[in-house]
Amino acid sequence: MQASLNSRISNKKAQIALIGLGYVGLPLAVSFAQKGFKVLGIDTNEARVDRIRNLESYIADISNREIEQVIKRGCFSVSTDFSLLSQADVIIICVPTPLKRKYTPDVSFILSAIKSVSLYLKRDSLVILESTTYPGTTEEVIKPELEKSGMVAGRDFYVAFSPERIDPGNKEFKVTSMPKVVGGLTTKCTELARLVYSQITKHVHVVSSTKAAEMTKLLENSFRIVNIGWINEIAQSCHKMNIDVWEVIKAANTKPFGFMAFYPGLGVGGHCIPEDPLYLYWKAKRYGFNSKFIKLAADVNANMPSYVVGRLKELIKNPQKAKLLILGVTYKKNVKDLRKSPPLKLIELLQGWGGVDYYDPFVPYLKLGEINMKSVVLNAATIKKYDGVVIAVDHAPVDYELVRTNAQFIFDVKNVYSNIQDKKIVRL
Numbered sequence: 001m002q003a004s005l006n007s008r009i010s011n012k013k014a015q016i017a018l019i020g021l022g023y024v025g026l027p028l029a030v031s032f033a034q035k036g037f038k039v040l041g042i043d044t045n046e047a048r049v050d051r052i053r054n055l056e057s058y059i060a061d062i063s064n065r066e067i068e069q070v071i072k073r074g075c076f077s078v079s080t081d082f083s084l085l086s087q088a089d090v091i092i093i094c095v096p097t098p099l100k101r102k103y104t105p106d107v108s109f110i111l112s113a114i115k116s117v118s119l120y121l122k123r124d125s126l127v128i129l130e131s132t133t134y135p136g137t138t139e140e141v142i143k144p145e146l147e148k149s150g151m152v153a154g155r156d157f158y159v160a161f162s163p164e165r166i167d168p169g170n171k172e173f174k175v176t177s178m179p180k181v182v183g184g185l186t187t188k189c190t191e192l193a194r195l196v197y198s199q200i201t202k203h204v205h206v207v208s209s210t211k212a213a214e215m216t217k218l219l220e221n222s223f224r225i226v227n228i229g230w231i232n233e234i235a236q237s238c239h240k241m242n243i244d245v246w247e248v249i250k251a252a253n254t255k256p257f258g259f260m261a262f263y264p265g266l267g268v269g270g271h272c273i274p275e276d277p278l279y280l281y282w283k284a285k286r287y288g289f290n291s292k293f294i295k296l297a298a299d300v301n302a303n304m305p306s307y308v309v310g311r312l313k314e315l316i317k318n319p320q321k322a323k324l325l326i327l328g329v330t331y332k333k334n335v336k337d338l339r340k341s342p343p344l345k346l347i348e349l350l351q352g353w354g355g356v357d358y359y360d361p362f363v364p365y366l367k368l369g370e371i372n373m374k375s376v377v378l379n380a381a382t383i384k385k386y387d388g389v390v391i392a393v394d395h396a397p398v399d400y401e402l403v404r405t406n407a408q409f410i411f412d413v414k415n416v417y418s419n420i421q422d423k424k425i426v427r428l
Contacts, residue, residue, distance in 0.1 A: 005124050005158075008089055009195050012036045016196075017088035019113050021048050021078065023271075023337075024130060024164040025094035026059050031175045031200045033070035040088065041078040052078045060169060060335055085120040090196055092128045093117070094164065098275060103295070105134055105279045107141060114145045121149050126158040126192050128182075132217050132276045134283035137161075138210035143185060153185055160184035160193035161210040163217030168270070169335035179203035183213030215280075222277040222294055227262045229297025232304055235264035235428055239311075246415045246427060264428055265413055266342035266392055267304040269331020274301070274340045305345040308390070308428070312411060315426060316388060323355035325376065325386040327403065328393020329363050336362040343392040344368060354387070361397040380406045391416050 008014040014037065018029040021043040033039040043049055051058055055068040070076035085091060095109040110131055117127060127146065129138055138161045143153045153159050162182045167173060180197040182204060184190030190206055197204045207213050231249070238245035245264060253261040268274050281294040316322045331341035338344065343358075348368060350356040358366065359378045366373040376382050378398070383389065383406040391400075394414040404410065404417065410425045417425050 005089060005126065005192060006195060009192070009199065012199070014089035014196075015040065015087055016090045016092065017042060017085055018092050018094060019043075019085075019117070020094035020096070020109075020131075021045075021052070022094065022096070023059060023061075023168055024166045025092075026052075026057075027061050027166060027175045028092065028094065028130070028164075029076065030062055030066055030070055033073075033075035034066070035199055036075065037199070038074070039070075039076045040084055041076065042080065042082060042084065043078070044080060046080055049078045049080055060337075061166075061174065082116040083120055085117060086122060088122075088125065090126045090128070091117055091121075092130060094130045096271070097131045097133050097279070098271075099278060103278050103282055105282050107133060107137060110137065111141060111145070114142050118146050118149050121146060121151070121157060123151060123156050126160065126189070126196065128160045128162055128193055128196070130162055130164040132163060132221070132272065132279065133214060134279040135211045135214040135218070136283065137214060139185065154189060158184065158186075158189040158192050159210070160189045161213040162193055162197060163213060163220075165217075165220075168337050169332065176200050179205055181205045181207060181213050181216050183207040183210045185210060218276060218280040221272050222280055224273050225268060225277045225301065226293050226297045227260070228265075228268055228273070229300040231262040232264045232267070233300050236307060239428075244427070246418060263415070265304070266308060266346060267301040269341045270337065270339050274298070305342055305349055308346060308411070308413065309349045311426075311428075312388070312390070315409070315411065319353050321354040322387040323357075323385065324350060324353065325383065325389045326350075326356065326358040327360075327389060327391045327398060328395050329358050329360045329366060330393055330395075333394050334362075334396050338363065338366075346390070346392060347373075357386075359398075360393070361395055378402070383407050 016032050016037050017040045018025045019042050021041045029039050029041045052067060055064055057064050057067050093113050095113050098106045100106040129142060143159060147153055151157055160182055162180055165178045180201055182190060182193040184193050194204045194206055235245045249261055252259050277294045281291045284291045313319055326343055326347055329341060329343045330337050331339060347356055357376050359376050364375050383403060388409040389403055389407040390411045391414050394416050400416050412425055412427045415427055
């Protein structure tokens, strides 16, 4: 059976199904379709499916033209019907993995997808999980559920894990240029997963097990959250000591070895960094181990919007009457992505002040609970209306010289004005 599936993959005759057409699934689906595979995208969100059928992308990294090309070539189709999985040779799962509570994983989306796969799984097929999760999920959750079909993993069908490495807005490292890590339940499972991804990228790194692959992703993201938490703590301590943290980072970064620059800010956003490391924190506790670094870093980062509000209170005489303008509400620059975005928390914390508005060229409208907001028009007259401007995200389309010229006061979270000495500019 393996030889048959090997042949179908190598000859691009294998039908590939992607479950979950979000920031991970859609670029992956389009990448396989561009290589000539027949790809089926499945999503429970009917609005997403309709937009793709109308040749419209909702992901910044995928253009309308790319979707149109693969659909018109007959290489890509989308549906909400999971029964179509019965035609698939390779099924890749890219569903969300949020938290139930602050430190507790929620694998319900994975479990729901796997239950659907189990109903339509055929022999000699490969199932790959890309959703970030705790080590052991593939063995402890996916394998038993799929074996309820009566088939045996590693013999009748194959299972592997390959962590997603999507970085929204990154033009240099796309799906096809990003190295992939794969680990299967058996050697055969691993080899098939390696063969699948080698069709779209040159670099596939094989690890010994699904647990090792799952842990790889958590190590990558935990590295980020810990170092960002550390530099945010350093920024706070530098402020207490009247030291410019940006100057210190710049100086330290001149060292050609043993140092990697991280930069302070409002915290961490997106899906990966705020939540994924807490999957490892939770799993470690199940083994009687307390991962102190992850929890501390998560807490430090989560507190940064409150810290910034505290700094603003020190700088503004009458907060209850002060009107502030927040520049940027996405979680990173130059992308339209609001997932876990720290500026949103900052806006919520400032609701008791005299007034708070925002400008973001990527987000014309914003809904925070019961609050509906609209991005202001950024011009000299608008800027002058506010008691202060907070630069939360350094979007490239923003005219920061216009802001500096007309603002009464600027709190520069992102060090946009690193080379400008101006008394009305205060840095994080």
